[in-house]
Amino acid sequence: MKDRTAVSLVKSNRPRFTDVEGLAAMVSQGDSFGVGGHHFARLPIALLRAIARSGTKDLRYVCWAGGLPLELLLEADAVAEIDLCFSSLDVFGLPPRFRAAAETGAIPVRDWTALAMIQALRAAQQNLPSMPFQIPLGSDMLARVPGASGRPDPISGSATGFIPPLRLDTFVVHTQRADESGNVQIIGPRALDFAMAGAARQVLVTVEEIVPVGALRQDGRQSILTRNQVSAIALAPGGAYPASCLPFYVTDYQALSEAFATREAPLSDNLRQPSGGVPALLQEAAKVGAETILAMPALARSELTSSVDEIIAARIAAELDNESFASAGAVSPLANVAYRLAKATHAPDMIIATMSCGHLDIAPSPMILSLIESLDCETAVAHAGGDDTYSTYYQAGAVTHEIVGAAQVDRRGRVNTIALRKRDGGLIRLPGQGGMADVANMHRDYLLYVPRHSVQSLVDNVEIVSSARGLLTPAEREPMGYRTGKALVFTDLCVFRLDPTSRELTVIETMPGITHQQIRDTTGFAVTFDAGCREISQPSNDTLAVLRNRIDPLGLRRLEFVSAKERGALIAEILAADRAMVEHCIAAQQSARTVRS
Structure with missing residues (x-):
């Protein structure tokens, strides 16, 4: 591996213009390698495919998320080390190549907290020997982050984390x-993107368009990497496909579903852009405005009984009010639904942030899978990066709620989202904690959900504490500048509260028709029930109507509550309904344009 103690920048005031293959040729064996974009948005797929074809090996993959870019590089046997916070294929579940590499130990995987990675990148960007960060108290993560240490702050004496610079050789972004x-x-x-570009020796960029000097000033909300921060640029229309690049095209979820399901051909081939370019449907979908979608007629579904996913979504929504600031994390359909439901019903003044706080203060638009990103992008008051929102909102204690899914929770409310030990001694690799270890203490209210309540998911002690509410009482939280609120765990059987005195979970509410004995029998620790424990009320008909017809017409929330075996059929159902809705919206918008003209 390369010596990364110093970085010689390959940047100038005049970046080189080349083609995608030219950019790929600039990536060297053993590079510390970062990837820009987020989830299925602005991923440099064309460039990653070219790098995979080039035969480059021994990359140290460094990124907040693994996901699709990491899967492409793992398939090409291009990765020797992995540093990340989280890896998921979003609605499609866990990434198989990452899981295989981690579970077999074939490739070292180092788990970071989001804040530690941000501060390490900033240290590299600012040429500092280290940067401080809030210790994720209650979790095991400080010991897991490479190079991190906790020691007294030299001025205040309070316990503080410190992290050395995280330097990149190459950063690629679309x-x-x-x-x-x-x-x-x-x-x-x-x-x-900005922190990674600043920490990188060279920055390689693919773009949809190259425009005359001065043209960028004509656009609205945008961010600019100035030319002295960029090494080389290649024109690559559709270079993020099948991921999105707004305002040009939305994510092709159908193509992704087929690519992940097909084993006969390499993933890289399955992600190739069609010969005719990005499909017209995706380009037209990117032009659909919020006004068109909000004017759509309701679906008028009128089932009499509410399902458990609807009860939980409505119950979480009831926790929110006009003073709430709720952030939706990486892969959280249930949280997204609950937040939008609250804002559309009883909490119109609350703030919702999506795309891991990249879309700030969105409108509660319907969750149409292919249009969620573009609607949130359009209705957001501001756009941001993960690094600056951490400083401005999370670390400042401004976020009141972020409900996060957990694979395993113990009696003290501690979470494991990194790995589970099988009976034969092998590992089941989980996605990772993302930024959960940090925000578990920073948010006023600590809300978790476990979609399938069982003795495997609710245990006496988790093996790895990936996150926990280490600061629970006002006396512990106020000196850190954090507000004190509720600590709750929602399951499909009940609601637990983390008791501030015993610091253990206590059942405060049960799902309709669920007995205390059912909860005892399916919990891996001795269950206590609050003296005032009651049954959760069914959502009102008005609430259900808004939830089913306006907020989540595709039923995306259901993805949280099905097994891996059931997921494929449900995704197929959702994608078919999604396409029909997108086509309807495009037709409605085109009709409106015709009328106006």
């Missing part, structure tokens, strides 16, 4: 445009 002098435009959430 963006909307560059001008002819090499300034690069990013529209929408920035993820960690």
